[in-house]
Amino acid sequence: MSDVSFVRKEMLPEKAPPASEVGVLGWIRHNLFSSWLNSILTLISLFFIYYVLSNILSWTFESVWNANSLSECREIMMATWGDTHGHACWGVIKDRWLQLLYGFYPPYPAHPDATWSNPPETGSWPAYFRPNLTFVLLLVAIAPVLFPKAPRKLLYVTAAYPFLLPWLMWGGSIWGPLMVAAGFVIGYIAYKLVISAVGSLTALILAIVLPLLWWLFAAGPVAGAINSAIPLGIEPVQSRDFGGFMLAILLGVVAIGVSLPIGIVLALGRQSDLLIVKYLCVGFIEFIRGVPLITLLFVASLLLNLFLPPGTNFDIILRVMIMMTLFSAAYMAEVIRGGLAALPRGQYEGADSLGLNYWQAQRLIIMPQALKISIPGIVSTFIGIFKDTTLVSIIGLFDVIGLTNGIRADTAWNGVYWELFAFIGVLFFVVCFSMSRYSMYLERKLQTGHR
Amino acid sequence: MLLYDTRYRSATIQVIALIGFMLLAAWIITNTIQNLEALGKPVEFGFFGEPASYDINQRLLEYDSRDSHLRAAFIGLLNTLVVAVLGCITATIIGVFVGVLRLSNNWLVARIMTVYVEMFRNVPVLLWIVLAMAILIESLPAPRAFRGDNPTATMDFFNSVAVTNRGVYVPEFLFSRSLGDIHFFGTSSLRFDVSLDLIAVLVVLGGSIFAMRKVSAWATAAQESTGDRPTIWHINLAILFVPMIVLLGALGFHLGYPELKGFNFTGGTHMRNSLIALWLALSLYTAAFIAEIVRAGIMAISKGQTEAASALGLRPGRTMRLVILPQALRVIIPPMISNYLNLTKNSSLAIAVGYMDITGTLGGITMNQTGRELECVLLLMLVYLAISLSISAVMNWYNNRVKLVER
Numbered sequence: 001m002s003d004v005s006f007v008r009k010e011m012l013p014e015k016a017p018p019a020s021e022v023g024v025l026g027w028i029r030h031n032l033f034s035s036w037l038n039s040i041l042t043l044i045s046l047f048f049i050y051y052v053l054s055n056i057l058s059w060t061f062e063s064v065w066n067a068n069s070l071s072e073c074r075e076i077m078m079a080t081w082g083d084t085h086g087h088a089c090w091g092v093i094k095d096r097w098l099q100l101l102y103g104f105y106p107p108y109p110a111h112p113d114a115t116w117s118n119p120p121e122t123g124s125w126p127a128y129f130r131p132n133l134t135f136v137l138l139l140v141a142i143a144p145v146l147f148p149k150a151p152r153k154l155l156y157v158t159a160a161y162p163f164l165l166p167w168l169m170w171g172g173s174i175w176g177p178l179m180v181a182a183g184f185v186i187g188y189i190a191y192k193l194v195i196s197a198v199g200s201l202t203a204l205i206l207a208i209v210l211p212l213l214w215w216l217f218a219a220g221p222v223a224g225a226i227n228s229a230i231p232l233g234i235e236p237v238q239s240r241d242f243g244g245f246m247l248a249i250l251l252g253v254v255a256i257g258v259s260l261p262i263g264i265v266l267a268l269g270r271q272s273d274l275l276i277v278k279y280l281c282v283g284f285i286e287f288i289r290g291v292p293l294i295t296l297l298f299v300a301s302l303l304l305n306l307f308l309p310p311g312t313n314f315d316i317i318l319r320v321m322i323m324m325t326l327f328s329a330a331y332m333a334e335v336i337r338g339g340l341a342a343l344p345r346g347q348y349e350g351a352d353s354l355g356l357n358y359w360q361a362q363r364l365i366i367m368p369q370a371l372k373i374s375i376p377g378i379v380s381t382f383i384g385i386f387k388d389t390t391l392v393s394i395i396g397l398f399d400v401i402g403l404t405n406g407i408r409a410d411t412a413w414n415g416v417y418w419e420l421f422a423f424i425g426v427l428f429f430v431v432c433f434s435m436s437r438y439s440m441y442l443e444r445k446l447q448t449g450h451r
Numbered sequence: 452m453l454l455y456d457t458r459y460r461s462a463t464i465q466v467i468a469l470i471g472f473m474l475l476a477a478w479i480i481t482n483t484i485q486n487l488e489a490l491g492k493p494v495e496f497g498f499f500g501e502p503a504s505y506d507i508n509q510r511l512l513e514y515d516s517r518d519s520h521l522r523a524a525f526i527g528l529l530n531t532l533v534v535a536v537l538g539c540i541t542a543t544i545i546g547v548f549v550g551v552l553r554l555s556n557n558w559l560v561a562r563i564m565t566v567y568v569e570m571f572r573n574v575p576v577l578l579w580i581v582l583a584m585a586i587l588i589e590s591l592p593a594p595r596a597f598r599g600d601n602p603t604a605t606m607d608f609f610n611s612v613a614v615t616n617r618g619v620y621v622p623e624f625l626f627s628r629s630l631g632d633i634h635f636f637g638t639s640s641l642r643f644d645v646s647l648d649l650i651a652v653l654v655v656l657g658g659s660i661f662a663m664r665k666v667s668a669w670a671t672a673a674q675e676s677t678g679d680r681p682t683i684w685h686i687n688l689a690i691l692f693v694p695m696i697v698l699l700g701a702l703g704f705h706l707g708y709p710e711l712k713g714f715n716f717t718g719g720t721h722m723r724n725s726l727i728a729l730w731l732a733l734s735l736y737t738a739a740f741i742a743e744i745v746r747a748g749i750m751a752i753s754k755g756q757t758e759a760a761s762a763l764g765l766r767p768g769r770t771m772r773l774v775i776l777p778q779a780l781r782v783i784i785p786p787m788i789s790n791y792l793n794l795t796k797n798s799s800l801a802i803a804v805g806y807m808d809i810t811g812t813l814g815g816i817t818m819n820q821t822g823r824e825l826e827c828v829l830l831l832m833l834v835y836l837a838i839s840l841s842i843s844a845v846m847n848w849y850n851n852r853v854k855l856v857e858r
Contacts, residue, residue, distance in 0.1 A: 041555070041560050273461065276466075286840070290835060290840060291832045294799045295814065302828065306487065383572075391800070393577070425578055
């Protein structure tokens with residue numbers, strides 16, 4: 001009997017997978033044409049994308065850059081394409097982009113009459129040196145906070161920044177901000193000196209009361225005295241000249257920076273066992289979250305001066321900053337409370353069993369974890385408050401959206417909408433989108449769990 | 452010292468906090484009283500009775516400029532609620548649609564939806580509102596474009612809807628044998644009329660739905676006792692439609708179409724640009740957030756749930772209805788309601804496009820005319836606070852109802 005085998009003895013060579021399953025073709029088949037419904041959806045989407053892109057791209061790129069008024073724009077369009085529709089007139093951005101970015105902030109504050117519309121006289125510094133420097137310093141100051149790889153020495157800039165920002169933006173004597181900073185130094189020194197003599201609590205009270213007394217009564221006169229002896233300062237700029245995207249960044253940075261610590265305190269207060277403290281915090285948070293920001297801005301512009309001693313009249317931008325900070329602090333508190341509530345009870349009990357007191361436990365165990373959990377919420381609160389800075393145009397500040405009305409009121413640019421809105425939209429999109437991407441990066445980096 | 456004694460420590464801290472708070476409040480109140488005295492404006496609400504003498508062009512109830520400020524505020528409040536309810540409905544529909552499509556197998560569709568969501572979430576809502584307003588005013592045809600033998604614009608939907616740059620005109624419901632209205636609150640500022648026709652329609656509709664549920668219950672009982680489910684869909688259809696058609700016929704129901712007369716359209720319901728722009732922008736903006744919530748809710752349900760349901764022999768539709776949705780909704784609903792709340796609060800941006808909501812009336816023209824900033828702003832806050840707190844109350848009730856019972 002011959003050796004007949006009914007089963008193949010040697011292995012067949014491996015075949016390449018069918019062309020329709022791998023590579024670009026396979027991907028297209030699986031992701032775009034996997035079923036009838038999907039194919040139809042794909043075709044509709046392709047048509048939609050073609051329609052939108054063909055309109056937007058031709059509008060964006062078949063456009064006029066060199067024109068000084070809308071009518072001139074239209075003449076050029078008629079001459080070039082024989083049609084005024086479907087072409088952007090970027091001349092308005094070219095003409096007004098400085099105003100959209102800086103509002104009426106003087107480019108050379110040493111010459112207070114020079115604004116974006118008066119041909120600016122050249123100063124000893126480049127145009128818009130102060131806001132630009134403030135912005136660059138902002139990036140330097142937040143770099144060590146955002147990226148752990150940045151040099152630690154930059155933290156000194158971060159510490160100095162809260163005093164540098166108002167001085168650079170509003171100008172005036174340098175002694176004012178320095179004296180305010182001195183308050184913190186006084187508090188710190190008092191705490192260090194006294195803590196060995198009396199208890200930590202008395203030292204703490206002293207470290208709070210002494211700087212308060214200094215700020216209320218001594219800082220002003222001392223700054224004035226030093227200034228008359230050694231006048232050192234830069235040209236002051238009025239608040240009414242602030243505007244544009246710069247104002248959005250200014251308000252956003254202050255509200256974001258100040259609201260985080262206040263929000264943490266409020267969240268802790270709301271979680272606390274002390275009943276009265278808890279209800280004060282709950283009342284504050286729910287009140288702020290229950291009303292629209294615009295009513296709080298009304299309070300800032302109309303009522304805040306009524307609440308203060310007669311005769312006080314302080315800056316509108318400062319008032320808006322206060323209300324926006326309170327607003328975002330309430331939202332921040334709720335986000336952080338969510339993080340605190342998400343921590344397992346064992347973490348609190350573990351901290352107790354190690355013998356840590358309340359503040360040590362918060363600082364070393366609870367807060368690092370709670371803040372990590374709430375990063376997405378914190379960043380979306382940041383994005384929200386940054387977008388909400390545009391609301392100040394309703395109470396008459398010249399932020400970007402408020403400025404568009406001003407630009408349209410000019411006869412040269414009467415009737416120009418889309419270019420301005422597109423420009424503003426792109427500005428906000430870039431900032432907000434990068435914030436949300438950074439939060440995703442941070443989440444991934446801090447991910448230590450087992451998921 | 453009281454602070455070092457653990458028995459009294461918390462009480463001491465609380466008393467200090469309370470005293471501090473009361474001192475702050477007293478300081479603010481005395482300052483306010485002094486300031487108001489200096490301005491010669493004592494706090495009083497008498498101005499609410501005075502004639503408002505401004506017009507509100509988009510309104511639900513009758514109002515004219517001789518009506519009081521209180522009436523204007525009431526009309527404004529209704530306008531706020533109108534745009535909030537309309538916005539919540541459309542935002543939910545768009546949001547759920549986009550959220551589901553973002554999880555689509557189709558790469559292209561998912562990408563388009565991602566672009567939509569990112570585009571709307573990262574640009575301020577105020578910009579969307581003014582942009583929508585600009586689009587409506589600038590790009591829609593003027594009423595005169597509808598005129599002449601060879602008009603450049605035509606009405607949509609079988610000549611029933613006119614979309615113009617002065618607003619959208621839609622057909623209105625009319626009853627030729629109307630039952631009339633009931634008047635509430637006589638001639639006071641809060642008076643409103645409720646159409647008896649509307650009540651009749653609602654009563655009949657409610658009765659029909661009640662009867663349909665009875666029939667379904669009867670069918671279920673029959674199925675449990677005999678094993679066969681009687682066919683009831685035609686009965687249900689008849690119950691739903693026959694009484695309604697009879698009622699509408701009896702009331703003489705017909706549609707009033709908008710018509711071009713002179714320079715403008717007359718007849719029909721006129722929805723102004725400000726309302727449409729606000730509605731559109733708020734819905735699209737909030738829908739982007741709702742889409743993310745829906746996506747997160749669906750993704751939060753583990754695949755094991757679907758597999759377990761099919762192991763039990765449930766069909767896909769029932770798996771969705773009985774297993775997935777109840778769990779997904781527990782994740783979806785609370786943030787969804789807080790987004791409704793945000794939409795309602797964002798509707799106060801109506802003031803940017805001139806839609807007369809409560810911010811535009813009470814916080815806008817009334818405040819500017821009477822100069823009563825304190826009273827107007829405080830009342831405005833109270834109104835919004837009341838709306839927010841009632842929505843939160845609903846949310847807490849729902850959360851407690853669906854909460855997982857843990858150890």
